[in-house]
Amino acid sequence: MSSARPTGGATSRGIAFSRPADCAQRQRVHGSCAGCEVRDIAACSAIPSRELHELEQLGGKIRLSPGTTLVREGDARTEVHTLVSGMARQVRLLPDGRRHVAGFLLPGDFIGFSAASHHRHSVEAVTESVLCSFSLPSVRRLRERYPDFDANLFEQACGELDKAGSYLTALARMTPVERLSAFLLHLSGRQHALGGRENHVDLPMTRADIGDHLGLTIETVSRTFSRLKQEGVLYFEHPHHIELRDPPRLRELAGL
Amino acid sequence: MSSARPTGGATSRGIAFSRPADCAQRQRVHGSCAGCEVRDIAACSAIPSRELHELEQLGGKIRLSPGTTLVREGDARTEVHTLVSGMARQVRLLPDGRRHVAGFLLPGDFIGFSAASHHRHSVEAVTESVLCSFSLPSVRRLRERYPDFDANLFEQACGELDKAGSYLTALARMTPVERLSAFLLHLSGRQHALGGRENHVDLPMTRADIGDHLGLTIETVSRTFSRLKQEGVLYFEHPHHIELRDPPRLRELAGL
DNA sequence: CGTCGAGTTGAGACTTGTCAATACCGGTGG
DNA sequence: CCACCGGTATTGACAAGTCTCAACTCGACG
Numbered sequence A, B: 001m002s003s004a005r006p007t008g009g010a011t012s013r014g015i016a017f018s019r020p021a022d023c024a025q026r027q028r029v030h031g032s033c034a035g036c037e038v039r040d041i042a043a044c045s046a047i048p049s050r051e052l053h054e055l056e057q058l059g060g061k062i063r064l065s066p067g068t069t070l071v072r073e074g075d076a077r078t079e080v081h082t083l084v085s086g087m088a089r090q091v092r093l094l095p096d097g098r099r100h101v102a103g104f105l106l107p108g109d110f111i112g113f114s115a116a117s118h119h120r121h122s123v124e125a126v127t128e129s130v131l132c133s134f135s136l137p138s139v140r141r142l143r144e145r146y147p148d149f150d151a152n153l154f155e156q157a158c159g160e161l162d163k164a165g166s167y168l169t170a171l172a173r174m175t176p177v178e179r180l181s182a183f184l185l186h187l188s189g190r191q192h193a194l195g196g197r198e199n200h201v202d203l204p205m206t207r208a209d210i211g212d213h214l215g216l217t218i219e220t221v222s223r224t225f226s227r228l229k230q231e232g233v234l235y236f237e238h239p240h241h242i243e244l245r246d247p248p249r250l251r252e253l254a255g256l
Numbered sequence C: 001c002g003t004c005g006a007g008t009t010g011a012g013a014c015t016t017g018t019c020a021a022t023a024c025c026g027g028t029g030g
Numbered sequence D: 001c002c003a004c005c006g007g008t009a010t011t012g013a014c015a016a017g018t019c020t021c022a023a024c025t026c027g028a029c030g
Helices: A020-025 A049-058 A136-145 A147-173 A176-193 A207-214 A218-230 A247-253 B020-025 B049-058 B136-145 B147-173 B176-193 B207-214 B218-230 B247-253
Strands: A027-029 A060-064 A069-071 A079-085 A088-093 A099-105 A122-125 A129-135 A200-202 A234-238 A241-244 B027-029 B060-064 B069-071 B079-085 B088-093 B099-105 B122-125 B129-135 B200-202 B234-238 B241-244
Touching: A049 A136, A079 A136, A088 A207, A099 A207, A099 B147, A129 A136, A136 A147, A147 A176, A147 B099, A147 B147, A147 B207, A176 A200, A176 A207, A176 A218, A176 A241, A176 A247, A207 A218, A207 B147, A218 A234, B049 B136, B079 B136, B088 B207, B099 B207, B129 B136, B136 B147, B147 B176, B176 B200, B176 B207, B176 B218, B176 B241, B176 B247, B207 B218, B218 B234
Parallel strands: none
Antiparallel strands: A027 A060, A060 A129, A069 A122, A079 A129, A088 A099, A088 A122, A200 A241, A234 A241, B027 B060, B060 B129, B069 B122, B079 B129, B088 B099, B088 B122, B200 B241, B234 B241
């Protein structure tokens, strides 16, 4: 029986991704909920505008610079967060260094759907990011007081479960081309909904992040990108900024 | 660019798994909530005993024989369910026949965490099963009326998200041995909690089901079982009933 | 201009998937 | 009670795709 084979996982080659000191760079910043960038899309949109001052008292905003860690896998859960701007990734590390990026967080995403007492993933900023944080007890009180907020959270949790189901299928049964195509379409759609250019994708994360998300190596990610580029489906303005030149074909490749 | 390669997926060899007629075998049966087998573990445990008559009026029990379908992928969602006894599987089919088994449902499991209007998976009975069903509006009313029920559902949804995260990591970054080991430990633990023998696993599903769940082919599943058997980690009383002979070693193989 | 990290590309190894034959189990019918 | 039959599981040989290892390119930064 072969021992665990550290297949993939960017850190399996000896580079530690999570630098301990990075946690310290959390900075509290001020911000009013009324002018919040994600006021309309986040779960707290259910709270009436005239009562936002209460929210502001309970919550705090945190600014993270790229690569810094918001919460560390294994730490006790004390807060939940909503991403206000930027991009973050949820990361899990296996004992032997293999890495799994559970997902990329975009503005409006809620961080904190878990029944566990400790964090099951680290959360790291991919780009400069701002997050809104609430203590667990605060959230409990808000949920009791604002049923719509509670319902929003439940709805969003269900949406997360739907999304998880799609990723599960992708990882279990799809080829690299399908996985990457679906990933690009998904991200492009979300970024477009948030105000980005249609049929464009920003990929501020590294190829290792993408690979660790899709269950592939960086080389396979790179090769797959190259094939899609060569086919004319993708156009690279930059390795981190891609135009989807043939969305229908891409959807086809993604398995619809 | 190679076209989609139907790797794995039991149905990719031409056998249709979902037989249309199977839906018809749903049978409504009577049952009192007070004597329900999962009274203490299902979400509805939050509803006081003296008010169970209301539940009984809203809900209905359904008996499914092995292989029959409860809901079909793509159908409109009108009900939620709780598995009372037996085992069911959640299945998704890709256009070319590849199959993904999103999960196996055990007594107490809730079926219906989704933000979508249509079912994203089919649900099929693996063994003779009994389920409890409620219409979507009924559930909404129950959630409004019983905050503890609502909280239970939310908690269970969060637990599902935690579980999904583990599967995601397994599919993205783990070897066949690790996937199968973790699967057996997980299922064994759940079955033990439900009254099964410790360190024993019942596997009423086929190897194809297991493979389609773990992102492997039936051959790889079988070979992996054989290796674990040969190592003395597993003992086969039957292809569908396994004893875990060396749980510590199995945990080690599963990556803890 | 040199260095460093990230990304791309190439060649070969290895695991898993594919194809195919055989063994096994349960149910049916003689 | 036993032989037969269909579906399932196991095992083997081979092929294919991805991973591994390594060289090279590119761009940012000092």
